[in-house]
Amino acid sequence: MQTNYVFLVDTNKQPLNPIHPARARELLNKNKAAIYRQFPFTLVLHKAIDNPVVRLLTLKLDPGSKTTGIALLDGENVIWAAELQHRGWSIKDALNSRRSLRRSRRSRKTRYRMARFDNRKRPEGWLPPSLIHRVLTVETWVKRLCRYAPIAQAVMELVKFDTQKMQNPEIDGIEYQQGQLAGYEVRQYLLEKWGRQCVYCDKEGVPLQIEHIHPKSKGGSNRVSNLALSCKRCNLKKGTQLIDEFLKKDAKRLEKIKQQAKKPLKDAAAVNATRWTLFHTLKGILPTTTGTGAQTKYNRTLFQLEKQHWIDAACIGDIKAIKLLTLQPLLIKANGWGTRQMAGTNKYGFPIRHRTRQSLHFGFQTGDIVKAVVLSGKKVGQYVGRVLCRARGSFDIVTKTGRVGDINHRFCKPIHKKDGYSYAF
Template sequence: MRVFVKNKRGEALMPCSVRKARLLLKQQKAIIVGYQPFAIQLTIATGETVQELHVGVDTGVKHLGIAVISEDKIFAHGEIEFRQDVSSLLETRKTYRRSRRNRNTRYRRCKYKFNTKRVFDKKKKKWIKPSISLTSKRPEGWLPPSLENRIQHTFRWVDTFTKLLPHPKLHLEVGKFDVQKMMNPLIQGKEYQEGETFSYHEVRYYVFARDHYTCQVCKKKNKILNTHHIIYRSHKGSDRADNLITVCTDCHTHENHQEGAILWTWMMAKKKVKQYKEPPFMHVLRKRIFSRYPEARITYGSETTPHRKTLALEKSHQNDAIAIIGISKINEHPCSHFRIVQFRKKKRSLHEATARKGRKEPNCLQKRNAKNTKESLGFLLNDQVCIHGQRGFITGFTGPYVQTIEGKYITLPGKSYKQVPLRELRRMAHHNNWQYTIQIETRPIHAPPIKDGELRAIC
């Protein structure tokens, strides 16, 4: 992987090799200006000849693939993983806030603004009170926080890499999906306007008719029926018909929802329900990309797949980013790639519904407990540390706990518990909300067996 370079004025130059960057820093001809990714700035005047550079970006819901290429040489490539817990955390926060009136918590301003002034309605010919108005109205183009978070971070990393390169050409792959055709491949014409619940008063009546008014658990008819979610809404389940089943009142009880009961066992067997939450996000992202990067070259998966197979690359986000650019061959492939994972560093909950294990009373005051500690003995949350030859990131101070970027706990040799002592940790780097590592490959993934006379990959 190459090192990004800037001149004395802070303008981007061509990336250099790791060895050349090390010599420039040792001779004090350059200074470090960035670590994620690693970048240096020259302190001396030098030539500023640049080549044509291309940046390939493979957009997605959870991952983002990025590759920097010049002609047939790959300078840097890797993938970025976004958070997927924003929606569930907001749902948890909403649950805590709605139940705060039953607990001893601090005062929080009401979300609504009540206007008690009456107005005269000429049509009804009487004085009435106006409806409740929200204090914070949603602006045009508003998106849920979980979607807005991914879109803004996608733009952030694309801008980060393009600003480190001299006038690069941007290549973006976007997705365009026909959700109704994914659900019904034979759909055509006016059937797009007539969904599966067409001519039914509600979705529940369609579910009853689809299941022939029969309980799907006990297989009995002529009973009082209810609709039941296969995947609960609290677990990101939808209200579509394919996520609903018909259950009678005898089976739809609290006892049958418990582990080992007949309904619970039946639900575990029917958990494989197709979710179509990703296509709408990709549609929104595609529109945002068109307005944000009007000069970028837009490609689709139907163009990327043939190019990737021509280059003999395996399926991955970083390899898709290479194929998006459309190069015909690869003569220089680095033996390392970067991996970036988004990390939730702060916990903003002010109170909890129930006490944690070991606590005698609920945390009902506006104060942080031991689990929300951000610093201890000079170590900060999400710092990259080394212990017994293994590298990981500090994810909590109650232990403390150290995890790899893949989420595996690093434990002491011969021990089964996850806690490690702080005195045995050695800090390697400080990270904010992103975990950044360089992963070494034994040899390029795409390369077939090298024959005599062929150009070998340069690491």
């Protein structure tokens, strides 16, 4: 399996070019370097190099609602890749839960948090916590990678869908439809919106056609809100009928299609809401250029690559060739730093337990990645994973295969300190 290249820094912590994993093993075996950081895996040289030759790299990002693809390129070669999983939806769920608990306390006249005035003004460019989280996590990892690799520029996917052209294709229709990307924007949007299946018979895995919900012959427009996907059979069967007439015997499906047609794609809305904030944030760190999602898909199809977030990132922008030197991206999941809530509550909002302020126990805290070698007792073995600490010194370790309980702190050795993320391959 081709793995990610290894980051390398000199004795002054200045980034050098990433090296092949075989070269990294050689440096470690000959005691010429030591492990500087576990995630992303980075080595530090014991001796300085005089006038090192450094090739500048390109960082590419494919921002997504749930996962952001990251690829590091040396010319045409993809040498390092990662997929960053966001926790925006869990943040939204936590805020909704807090809101409902506060509202229930107010309605039953018990101890509650007083309602604030409604005339508060949000600062310009404000984003809700679930959205700004996506920007901040990407910014964190861009800055982190810049510390370990000589990155010269960044390329990001600014828009997944060209919504302006989709809403009004006649803006510059002739020029737009003559390009190589003609139809890619609308088709990709509709595939995501309608779940890659026929809206009339729910068939999957068959060629789908773009269909006008309100027939064009009867005044229907080309706006994306009037477009759906159907198989060839359903498209021919419907013809120029009105959808109310075509689905008069299936009122439930008719109502579902009408509601779905009006709704924007949630994931696309989240990406579009944060795209400019993310772009300006990246521009303050590195020279940044942009591409579109349709162009990314065109490049991926042209070079016959499979659909993955990190591969999408590598295919952003104008590329003439691409070579994958890694096939095992680092999987990064944002877990957060825990909660500051001192009183744990039940589902009704009543406090049921008290949380201690002390988070450090025997030099460890929950979220650290540790290696435990147990030589005696019922838990003999070697375990690597995130640790759950307890004050009594008996820890739980979450490994790839499951959770192992009651491991004494004396057997644990820290590998990677808690940083709000968990890692896998």
